Amino acid sequence: MTTASDRKELISRLxxxxxxxxxxxxxxxxxxxxxxxGAVESAFPNGVFPLGSVHELVCSNTEQSAASAGxxxxxxxxxxxxxxxxxxxxxxxxxxxxxxKAFGVExxxxxFIRLSKDKEVLxxxxxxxxxxxxxxxxxxxKDIDFKQSRRLQLAVEHSHVTGFVIRNQTDKMGSxxxxxxxxxxxxxxxxxxxxxxxxxxxxxxxxxxxxxGKPGSWIMEWSDGKFRHINMRMVEPxxxxxx
Amino acid sequence: MAIWFRNLTTDWxxxxxxxxxxxxxxxxxxxxxxxxxxxxxPVAESQGVYSGMAAADAKAITTNLQILNYIPGKExxxxxxxxxxxxxxxxxxxxxxxxxxxxxxxxCAHLWGGERGYLKNIVNxxxxxxxxxxxxxxxxxxxxxxxxxxxxxxxxIESGRQAQTLMNLPPAALRLEAPVxxxxxxxxxxxxxxxxxxxxxxxxxxxxxxFLLRLAQALDQENEEIIPLVPPVPYVERLPCLEPIKTARGxxxxxxxxxxxxxxxxxxxxxxxxxxxxxxxxxxxxxxHTGISTNRGSHSISHIFKLLxxxxxxxxxxxxxxxxxxxxxxxxxxxxxxxxxxAGNPGLQDSALAELLDRLAGKVGANRIHRYLPVEHYWPERxxxxxxxxxxxxxxxxxxDRLRPIRLLPxxxxxxxxxxxxxxxxxxxxxxxxxxxxxxxxxxxRIEREWWLxxxxxxxxxxxEDSDGNRYWLFRSGHYDAAPQWYLHGFFA
Numbered sequence: 001m002t003t004a005s006d007r008k009e010l011i012s013r014l015x016x017x018x019x020x021x022x023x024x025x026x027x028x029x030x031x032x033x034x035x036x037x038g039a040v041e042s043a044f045p046n047g048v049f050p051l052g053s054v055h056e057l058v059c060s061n062t063e064q065s066a067a068s069a070g071x072x073x074x075x076x077x078x079x080x081x082x083x084x085x086x087x088x089x090x091x092x093x094x095x096x097x098x099x100x101k102a103f104g105v106e107x108x109x110x111x112f113i114r115l116s117k118d119k120e121v122l123x124x125x126x127x128x129x130x131x132x133x134x135x136x137x138x139x140x141x142k143d144i145d146f147k148q149s150r151r152l153q154l155a156v157e158h159s160h161v162t163g164f165v166i167r168n169q170t171d172k173m174g175s176x177x178x179x180x181x182x183x184x185x186x187x188x189x190x191x192x193x194x195x196x197x198x199x200x201x202x203x204x205x206x207x208x209x210x211x212x213g214k215p216g217s218w219i220m221e222w223s224d225g226k227f228r229h230i231n232m233r234m235v236e237p238x239x240x241x242x243x
Numbered sequence: 244m245a246i247w248f249r250n251l252t253t254d255w256x257x258x259x260x261x262x263x264x265x266x267x268x269x270x271x272x273x274x275x276x277x278x279x280x281x282x283x284x285p286v287a288e289s290q291g292v293y294s295g296m297a298a299a300d301a302k303a304i305t306t307n308l309q310i311l312n313y314i315p316g317k318e319x320x321x322x323x324x325x326x327x328x329x330x331x332x333x334x335x336x337x338x339x340x341x342x343x344x345x346x347x348x349x350x351c352a353h354l355w356g357g358e359r360g361y362l363k364n365i366v367n368x369x370x371x372x373x374x375x376x377x378x379x380x381x382x383x384x385x386x387x388x389x390x391x392x393x394x395x396x397x398x399x400i401e402s403g404r405q406a407q408t409l410m411n412l413p414p415a416a417l418r419l420e421a422p423v424x425x426x427x428x429x430x431x432x433x434x435x436x437x438x439x440x441x442x443x444x445x446x447x448x449x450x451x452x453x454f455l456l457r458l459a460q461a462l463d464q465e466n467e468e469i470i471p472l473v474p475p476v477p478y479v480e481r482l483p484c485l486e487p488i489k490t491a492r493g494x495x496x497x498x499x500x501x502x503x504x505x506x507x508x509x510x511x512x513x514x515x516x517x518x519x520x521x522x523x524x525x526x527x528x529x530x531x532h533t534g535i536s537t538n539r540g541s542h543s544i545s546h547i548f549k550l551l552x553x554x555x556x557x558x559x560x561x562x563x564x565x566x567x568x569x570x571x572x573x574x575x576x577x578x579x580x581x582x583x584x585x586a587g588n589p590g591l592q593d594s595a596l597a598e599l600l601d602r603l604a605g606k607v608g609a610n611r612i613h614r615y616l617p618v619e620h621y622w623p624e625r626x627x628x629x630x631x632x633x634x635x636x637x638x639x640x641x642x643x644d645r646l647r648p649i650r651l652l653p654x655x656x657x658x659x660x661x662x663x664x665x666x667x668x669x670x671x672x673x674x675x676x677x678x679x680x681x682x683x684x685x686x687x688x689r690i691e692r693e694w695w696l697x698x699x700x701x702x703x704x705x706x707x708e709d710s711d712g713n714r715y716w717l718f719r720s721g722h723y724d725a726a727p728q729w730y731l732h733g734f735f736a
Contacts, residue, residue, distance in 0.1 A: 062734055063713040066650045070736020073649070083590050096651035096733065097615040097627050101641040103649075103736070108630065108637050109591065112613040113603065120607055127602060133595035186712040186736075188682060197685040198646075198708055201736050222736075 019045055019212060036078055038229040040205060040220070044180070045212040051079070052160035053179035054129075054152045056144070058167045058208070065140070065168045067184045067203055069095060070103055072164045074222055076136045077104025079162055084135025089113040089124040092140055092168070104225050122148050129155035129163050138164040149176035181209040187219060202230065244362070245387035246344040248325070249375040253284035255321055256311070258373045268309035271298045281313045285375070318342060325374070326472045331524040331566045332365055334479070337469035343391070345384055345469050352380075354483055358399050372528070381405060384469065385461025389416035405462050410436035417457045423450050478514075478571035480505045487526045487563020491555050494523070494564070498551045499544075501569040506542045509574065515540025516547060518573035523558055524566040533557050535605055538597040538633055540575030546598045553605040591633050600633070617641045621690050623651060623732070645688060646706055648716040648733025655730035658717065668705040669717060674731050679709035687719075706735065 041049045057072065059065040076086050086109070088095060093114050097107035115121050118141045125139040129152055144165055156163055165178065173181075183206040189199030200223040207215045219230040248254065257264045267287035271278040278298035287308060292301040302308055322338040329336045332355075335347035348361065355361040358380050369376040379390035381400035389409060390398055393416040400408050409416065412435055414427045426449070432438045438446065439458075447455055459465035480501045488494060498521065509515060517540050522532040533554040541547060558564075590596075604612055614630040616637045626642075659673040668684030686705030692698065700721035708714045714735035719727045 062650065063711075066648070066714075066734035067736050069649045073736070085591055085593070085596060092650070093653055094650045094733075096623075096648055098617065098641060099647040099649040099651075099736075101643050102646065107627075107641055108614060108616050110614070111600065112615070113607070114611050114613065115607060124603055124607065128599060131595050131599040133590075133593035133599065186714065188710065188712040189708060191683075196683075198683050198706055198714070201714070202712065203736075 015045075015212065036227050037075075037220070038227065040207065040216075040218050040229070043207050043210055043213045043216050050179045051162050052156055054149065054156055054163040054165060054177075055180050055182060056149070056165045056167065056176055056178035057182045057184060058173060059184070064183070064185055065092075065166060067186045067201075068166050068182070069140075070201060070222065071182075071184045071203060071205070071220075072138050072166065073100050073103035073105050074227060075162075075164070076138070077225070079135045080105060080109060082135075083109075085109050085111065085133070086136040086138065087111045087113065087124075087128045087134055088138045088140075089115060089121050089128070090138075090140030090166070091115060091118070091121060091142065103222065118142050118144075122152070125163065125165070126151055126155050129161050130159050132159045132161065134159075134161050136162045136164065138166060140166040140168055142168060144176060145174055146176055149178050153177045153179075179211050180207060180213070182206065183208055189221075200228075244346040244348045244365075244378060244380045245339065245384065245391040246329075246346065246365070246369070246376060246378045247388075247391040248322075248342050248344075248369075249377065250282065250284060251321055251342045251374070252282045252314070252317055254374045255317075257284065263309070266307065266309055267292060267305050268311060269294075269298065269301060270311050270313040272313035272315075278310070323472065325369075327530065328528050329365070330473060330530075330568075331483075332361070334473070334481070335469070335471045336473070337471055339388070343388065345388075347469065347471075348380065362398060381408070383461055383463045384467050385418065385457060386463075388418060389461060392416065403463075406439070409461055410434065410439065414438075417454075417461055419454060419457060423454050426450065478505060478509065478516075478574055480569045482567040482569075484565050484567070487560075487565050488567075489560045489563045494555050494558055494560070494567075495548075495552060497564075497567045498555070498569070499548060501567055502544045502547055502551075505569055505571060506544045506547065509542040509571065513577055514574045515542045515577040516571045516573075517575050518571070519547065519551075520570045520572055521551060521554070521558075522568040522570070523560070523564040524568070525560065525564050526562045529561065531558055531561075534572075535601070536573075536609070537601045538604075539594070540577045541598070541601075542577065543598075546601070549598075550601055550605045553602065597633060620693065622693055622696075623647070623690070625693070625696075646685070646735065648714075649736045650734040651716075652732055655718070655732040658729050658731045660717070660719075660729035666703070668707055669729065672707075672715075672717060672729065672731075674715075679707075679713070679715070681707045682710050683708040690718075704732070 037049060041047060044050055057068040059068050080086055088110055100107045100110060113124055121139045121141040125137055128134060128137045144167060152163055185204045187202045187204050189202045192199050200221045202221045204217060205220045206217045209215060221228045221230055252270055267290055268284050269280045269287055269292060270282045272281050280294045280296045280298055280301055282294050283292045287305060290305045292305055298310055318341050322344060326336040326338050326344050329344060329346060333346050333348050333351045337345045339345045352358045352361040355364050362378055362380055366376050366378050377391050379387045379394060379398040381387035381390060382402050383405055386400055386405040386409060389412050390400060393412045414432055414435060415424055443455060456465060460467045482497050482501050488497060516537060518536045520532055520534045522530055524530050535550040600612060615627040616630045617639050618626060618628045619639050620626050660669040661671045662669045668686055669681055671681065672679055684705050684707040687703035689701055689703050691701045702718040702720055704716060704718040706714060707717055715731055716733035717729060717731055719729050721727050
């Protein structure tokens with residue numbers, strides 16, 4: 001006869017096993033805040049941002065895709081700290097390299113691939129995700145289905161490269177094999193020290209779906225080259241409704 | 244080996260227009276106010292019409308003679324094509340104007356079962372395709388040329404027997420100029436035998452140096468060079484196939500075999516492929532080719548194979564491929580030590596990255612892959628340039644003093660704007676039918692035209708944030724007083 005605590009332990013161990021079979025490598029014990037997302041990281045299994053897996057960002061308009069690009073760049077800056085190189089493949093021709101510098105990424109360490117079809121982007125992403133020489137791979141496309149996302153996930157399981165799929169202006173949201181589904185929206189910025197003009201870019205970061213984690217919504221700001229979590233209570237409720 | 248096309252241009256036309264096969268026809272070209280026949284087809288020749296005749300005379304002999312205009316340079320083009328076809332037999336083929344080809348067959352004949360089989364194979368194939376062909380193999384170009392055109396004996400001259408063979412041939416077999424031939428005829432030299440034994444000094448006085456040179460070349464006393472049609476590439480691997488290859492799998496196996504040879508050699512010499520061309524010679528006489536290029540020299544069989552594998556689908560095997568040719572057209576030295584040092588180190592020098600990019604370039608095209616470096620230009624569209632290679636590093640720093648949008652529209656889009664005061668940021672703007680109320684704004688940042696590059700208005704840029712928190716890059720073109728136009732140029736994160 002097992003006790004309740006035994007059973008709980010057994011379940012958590014089985015869950016961890018499942019995670020490993022699904023391609024996650026459990027990070028070394030005591031690892032915390034891998035990408036500097038602060039409170040957001042607690043939403044993930046074991047409280048650790050899953051590197052070496054594919055993240056999906058959904059955007060419904062150009063403004064959101066710009067915000068998502070900024071957010072991804074911020075994450076990449078952490079992954080590229082050791083002189084890594086990342087690859088950015090996409091349908092859009094308009095990512096402006098000098099802006100990446102503001103999010104901590106050396107633009108000359110990014111390889112851009114301009115493509116014209118979703119199929120090409122997926123092929124390029126899959127090939128790139130297999131390459132351990134890259135720190136991260138981002139792909140901008142219109143839509144991705146379960147099978148395609150599974151292929152990407154399988155590709156990263158060997159190389160442990162982190163992938164970001166930015167889905168531009170998609171209405172359908174089928175399920176995918178991605179580790180997490182994000183939605184990034186801009187929020188009005190707060191003036192810095194009461195000065196007029198724009199403050200630091202501020203986003204509402206929504207974790208719509210996360211495998212074995214807890215979805216949630218946070219407000220993040222990019223300032224001084226890193227993410228800063230804005231406490232919910234500091235923001236007036238109606239501001240959360242906008243966007 | 245020398246190949247002679249007896250009726251090169253007429254055969255070609257008969258192939259193009261089969262209805263002409265039974266009709267006598269000639270090509271004519273104007274010469275000293277007369278139309279002189281330059282080529283006659285076999286039907287015309289059988290009726291007594293030969294090249295060199297005046298067209299009017301020929302017309303008198305044969306009533307239904309078709310007279311066609313000579314096409315200048317046609318022989319050269321035809322011979323070039325035929326020569327390229329012959330590359331399947333040997334890499335060194337030269338055009339021998341006006342009606343022949345010269346092949347250097349050293350080390351090639353055994354693949355077709357010896358010289359006899361080799362010669363038979365080529366001549367039969369050319370004859371089957373419609374060209375009346377004669378060929379001969381000899382130690383020297385001169386002897387082969389002579390036997391192909393004038394020999395009534397076996398076309399394969401044994402090594403060292405040029406002199407005996409040439410003896411019975413007329414002097415014309417020595418590729419001589421018309422005045423020299425005339426002189427020889429006048430003096431009664433009807434065969435080469437008759438003047439072979441005459442002392443050189445005598446011959447030189449009478450017929451000149453060129454005559455002696457031709458004689459010496461034919462007899463292997465003087466070396467003769469040919470200019471190959473396709474200059475031989477130093478790094479090349481050939482794979483003739485006994486059975487024509489038609490399947491993708493077959494092509495892949497062929498590529499693998501070729502690479503094993505080529506890469507082994509490159510590795511031994513410390514070199515790597517930067518550019519390679521795979522040529523496939525098909526049974527129907529066409530050649531299909533495909534190429535790859537790499538970001539840095541590589542002699543890794545698996546890597547080059549992966550690149551070529553992507554190209555296999557582009558190769559049309561047609562009825563089958565009988566010869567594969569892999570040429571490394573550009574090679575680079577590889578520093579083996581450096582490769583070891585960088586392997587596995589994430590960065591632009593990583594060999595895995597270079598290999599990945601080669602693979603991507605092979606599939607989607609190298610023009611889709613970009614890496615950017617900063618340039619000292621204020622004009623946004625000119626502030627980045629493309630890096631020429633993976634190893635190129637920025638010469639100036641990336642500017643961070645001014646905000647730049649993460650998405651820059653390739654072409655600024657016009658927007659409707661309402662601003663309260665001149666030189667104030669807009670209060671409201673309309674983009675794609677949506678009104679955006681501006682809550683916060685930074686600017687203006689005036690960016691002047693770089694007048695040494697182009698003319699036009701300057702731009703006053705504003706970074707604006709609408710009530711939803713979305714950020715845009717707007718600019719006003721020109722001064723405020725001259726009814727300015729507003730544009731949206733980018734989106735901020």
